[in-house]
Amino acid sequence: MAVSETPPASEAQSIPKPPPAWLSILRMLYRDKFALCAAIFLIVVVFCAVFGPMLLGEAATDQNLRGRNTPPFDFSQHWTMWLGGDALGRPLLARIIVAAQNTMMIAAGAVLASLIIGTTLGLVAGYTGKAASQVIMRLADVIMSFPSLLLAVIVLYMLEPAVGNLIIVLAITRIPIYLRTSRAEVLEVRERMFVQAAQVMGASTFRIVFRHILPVVAPTLITIATLDFAFVMLAESSLSFLGIGIQPPEITWGLMVSQGRSYLTSAWWLSFWPGLAIILTTLSLNLLSNWMRTALDPVQRWRLEISRKKK
Amino acid sequence: MSHLLEVRNLTVDFHTAQGTVHAVRDVSWHLDRGECLAILGESGSGKSVSASAVMNLIDCPPGEIVSGEILFEGEDLLKMPSERRRDLNGRRVAMIFQDPLSHLNPVYTVGFQISEMMTTHGEPKDKARARTLELMKRVGIPDHENKFDQYPHQFSGGQRQRLMIAMALAMKPDILVADEPTTALDVTVQAQILRLLEELQAEYGMGLLLITHDLGVVAEVADRVVVMNAGEIVESGTAQQVYKAPVHPYTKKLIAAVPGEGEMAEPVGQDEPVLKIDNLRKVYGGFTALDDATLTVLPCETVAIVGESGSGKSTLAKTVLRLEDATSGAAYYDGRDLVSLPAKELFELRRHIQMVFQDPTQSLNPRMSVYDIVSEAFAIHPDILPKAKWKARVQELLEQVGLEAAHMSRYPHQFSGGQRQRIAIARALALEPQLIICDEAVSALDVSIQAQVIQLLKRLQKELGLSYLFIAHDLPLVRDFAHRVVVMQGGKIVEQGPVREIFESPREKYTKDLLTASPHPDPEVQAERRKARMELEKTA
Numbered sequence: 001m002a003v004s005e006t007p008p009a010s011e012a013q014s015i016p017k018p019p020p021a022w023l024s025i026l027r028m029l030y031r032d033k034f035a036l037c038a039a040i041f042l043i044v045v046v047f048c049a050v051f052g053p054m055l056l057g058e059a060a061t062d063q064n065l066r067g068r069n070t071p072p073f074d075f076s077q078h079w080t081m082w083l084g085g086d087a088l089g090r091p092l093l094a095r096i097i098v099a100a101q102n103t104m105m106i107a108a109g110a111v112l113a114s115l116i117i118g119t120t121l122g123l124v125a126g127y128t129g130k131a132a133s134q135v136i137m138r139l140a141d142v143i144m145s146f147p148s149l150l151l152a153v154i155v156l157y158m159l160e161p162a163v164g165n166l167i168i169v170l171a172i173t174r175i176p177i178y179l180r181t182s183r184a185e186v187l188e189v190r191e192r193m194f195v196q197a198a199q200v201m202g203a204s205t206f207r208i209v210f211r212h213i214l215p216v217v218a219p220t221l222i223t224i225a226t227l228d229f230a231f232v233m234l235a236e237s238s239l240s241f242l243g244i245g246i247q248p249p250e251i252t253w254g255l256m257v258s259q260g261r262s263y264l265t266s267a268w269w270l271s272f273w274p275g276l277a278i279i280l281t282t283l284s285l286n287l288l289s290n291w292m293r294t295a296l297d298p299v300q301r302w303r304l305e306i307s308r309k310k311k
Numbered sequence: 312m313s314h315l316l317e318v319r320n321l322t323v324d325f326h327t328a329q330g331t332v333h334a335v336r337d338v339s340w341h342l343d344r345g346e347c348l349a350i351l352g353e354s355g356s357g358k359s360v361s362a363s364a365v366m367n368l369i370d371c372p373p374g375e376i377v378s379g380e381i382l383f384e385g386e387d388l389l390k391m392p393s394e395r396r397r398d399l400n401g402r403r404v405a406m407i408f409q410d411p412l413s414h415l416n417p418v419y420t421v422g423f424q425i426s427e428m429m430t431t432h433g434e435p436k437d438k439a440r441a442r443t444l445e446l447m448k449r450v451g452i453p454d455h456e457n458k459f460d461q462y463p464h465q466f467s468g469g470q471r472q473r474l475m476i477a478m479a480l481a482m483k484p485d486i487l488v489a490d491e492p493t494t495a496l497d498v499t500v501q502a503q504i505l506r507l508l509e510e511l512q513a514e515y516g517m518g519l520l521l522i523t524h525d526l527g528v529v530a531e532v533a534d535r536v537v538v539m540n541a542g543e544i545v546e547s548g549t550a551q552q553v554y555k556a557p558v559h560p561y562t563k564k565l566i567a568a569v570p571g572e573g574e575m576a577e578p579v580g581q582d583e584p585v586l587k588i589d590n591l592r593k594v595y596g597g598f599t600a601l602d603d604a605t606l607t608v609l610p611c612e613t614v615a616i617v618g619e620s621g622s623g624k625s626t627l628a629k630t631v632l633r634l635e636d637a638t639s640g641a642a643y644y645d646g647r648d649l650v651s652l653p654a655k656e657l658f659e660l661r662r663h664i665q666m667v668f669q670d671p672t673q674s675l676n677p678r679m680s681v682y683d684i685v686s687e688a689f690a691i692h693p694d695i696l697p698k699a700k701w702k703a704r705v706q707e708l709l710e711q712v713g714l715e716a717a718h719m720s721r722y723p724h725q726f727s728g729g730q731r732q733r734i735a736i737a738r739a740l741a742l743e744p745q746l747i748i749c750d751e752a753v754s755a756l757d758v759s760i761q762a763q764v765i766q767l768l769k770r771l772q773k774e775l776g777l778s779y780l781f782i783a784h785d786l787p788l789v790r791d792f793a794h795r796v797v798v799m800q801g802g803k804i805v806e807q808g809p810v811r812e813i814f815e816s817p818r819e820k821y822t823k824d825l826l827t828a829s830p831h832p833d834p835e836v837q838a839e840r841r842k843a844r845m846e847l848e849k850t851a
Contacts, residue, residue: 192673193668193669193670193673193674194673194674194675194676196634196668196674197666197668197674197675197735197738198676198687199634200632200634200661200664200665200666201661201665201687201688201691201692201738201742202657202658202661202662202691202692203687203691204691207690207691211687212676215678216678297678298677298678298680298722298724299677299722299724
């Protein structure tokens with residue numbers, strides 16, 4: 001074995017020193033034009049949610065019965081009427097902006113709560129012993145087999161139909177999705193060799209689960225969560241439609257869609273604009289989560305770091 | 312005159328996101344009837360690409376055959392309509408692969424899969440069945456009538472490779488392409504499969520194209536050899552010629568890197584053992600994976616555990632490290648029994664015993680940077696080092712294993728296989744252990760990289776006074792590295808002793824089998840070994 005021990009120079013790949021983290025993230029976002037548009041749109045939505053009710057709260061509830069179902073694109077009117085007026089002559093654009101707050105609060109709250117609870121239970125079920133896993137999984141089966149709308153009706157009938165309760169109900173019904181996914185992934189990842197390597201070093205269970213397993217599982221769960229965002233928005237609207245969700249004069253996009261339903265044949269814009277807001281928000285979240293999955297994975301990141309070449 | 316198969320000036324490019332890779336450049340070779348040509352090369356040398364081009368297995372895109380021709384009996388395969396090419400594939404040119412399990416469909420019986428080879432080329436069903444049975448008998452499947460209706464998982468690795476060979480031979484092809492046919496197999500099984508291939512080649516008068524990284528396999532079966540490096544042919548000639556008088560520096564380097572030639576180590580002096588394993592036993596259900604293993608490791612000593620798959624050598628490592636709980640027995644480190652130690656005390660001992668795993672691609676977390684991977688040891692054991700000194704220490708460790716400080720912020724996938732294993736070694740060293748258990752730590756690496764890593768391990772042993780428990784299946788490697796050797800078979804320790812004793816005067820038949828089965832890169836020596844093996848078989 002007359003071989004020198006140092007590796008040949010060609011073996012090492014030359015990679016320049018990385019720029020600061022925030023700069024490289026922005027640069028990667030700029031590379032993916034779809035994700036960039038999505039991010040801008042979401043910033044606008046968040047801005048509306050935070051400041052909308054403060055700025056346009058009055059205008060959104062201002063009835064004007066002469067302007068019932070005003071058609072959109074009438075630019076001679078005040079700018080809040082450009083998207084038309086609803087059945088009570090209230091400006092649609094202002095209402096959409098104001099409704100963003102409730103909609104976002106319910107959807108984000110329910111998705112985050114179910115994501116965190118579901119993932120935690122899934123990690124426990126996947127990594128610990130059989131007994132805990134059995135209890136958790138059967139619990140998930142119970143929730144899954146129970147019609148979610150029925151559950152919501154029962155709970156909201158007994159409790160006050162407020163934003164907080166709505167979040168709780170929607171979160172509970174979505175927990176099993178994260179739970180089952182994270183458990184299945186954990187069962188696979190825990191057998192990988194780097195987990196064994198951490199065990200040999202004496203790493204605690206907490207460390208193995210949060211440092212080694214969770215980062216591998218997280219991208220899948222985040223993708224599911226963004227898809228779920230739309231589902232929760234629509235579920236909330238169906239509850240509102242049944243009269244056990246958000247109560248007028250409070251508004252959400254989902255409620256606006258269902259309120260406009262009775263005028264669909266005569267005034268399509270009542271349902272269309274809030275529906276479009278729901279679609280665009282979900283689409284943006286999806287595009288952004290797709291970008292994030294690539295950007296967070298060191299193996300895939302180069303796809304965003306190299307400049308696009310023509311094929 | 313025309314050859315059976317001739318590749319002329321073949322150039323294949325792969326268009327990837329990082330740019331165009333020239334997989335093979337201007338490669339020419341030929342194969343005649345009844346001859347065995349070996350294409351030898353390390354990973355990434357392009358040795359499989361020209362054979363894939365012959366079999367029409369290159370995905371285009373990203374692959375592109377830029378220039379050249381592949382002549383089969385004088386007819387260019389690349390200009391042929393795909394209809395006719397499909398007809399040739401399997402019927403005239405057949406192929407066997409490295410991993411027979413992933414190339415046999417798990418939901419069909421093996422009999423069906425072999426006869427399918429014939430029915431797709433237009434043979435009637437009953438005839439195909441008869442021929443399948445005949446082939447299964449020929450490749451040495453015992454009780455072939457009943458095995459016809461069994462599924463791939465019911466066979467052993469060697470038997471599956473035999474079935475693949477039977478499938479390839481179904482249409483009596485003129486050319487058999489074997490891509491690393493024995494790499495996934497144990498040495499004794501490898502010897503059997505290679506012999507079967509040789510016999511069949513003579514019987515059918517086929518041309519055998521063998522793609523391998525193993526000089527020993529070349530010495531055993533090849534008539535001629537083509538050595539490839541970085542997409543180019545650097546040397547060609549008869550196996551004898553290339554081994555005895557290599558011309559190109561790469562070939563010289565490759566031959567020099569082959570283990571099993573160096574001085575054997577003398578046993579280290581008597582001392583208090585670092586690790587003392589006492590009647591260790593592990594039972595899974597009714598299966599005894601480890602049967603009363605007893606051995607000791609002295610300070611600064613390398614003890615190699617050799618054995619074939621299923622011999623219990625990895626189970627031994629896992630029970631000592633408490634990745635699995637032992638059924639009975641004890642393993643003493645520093646007077647304390649690792650097997651029955653409570654969790655808190657075990658945590659302290661973890662520092663002293665570390666492990667380097669087989670495949671560095673899997674044993675390093677892909678989402679952590681090199682700095683995070685190595686410094687995790689300090690995060691787990693905070694008493695080793697204050698946080699302010701982590702960076703300096705990681706840098707020192709990386710330099711110790713032959714990497715650079717600048718590598719700290721990179722991720723594992725940006726390194727080559729050998730470099731990754733260096734990172735894994737640096738991680739193990741971070742805890743300042745006394746004993747490192749290496750589970751097949753170099754078997755996933757190329758021969759020349761293997762030699763470098765072994766050299767590194769030797770140096771670290773000298774510098775830091777480490778002991779190694781080195782688990783391996785590769786005997787020549789063990790011969791160069793170990794002080795003492797433990798031979799295992801079926802969960803039991805068959806024989807143990809100083810390396811010289813085991814290699815020069817083995818007592819047990821199993822040890823002798825292993826020694827004669829492991830191929831030697833010198834065709835002359837290999838011929839002698841084969842003779843010895845035949846005699847051993849006769850006496851049995």
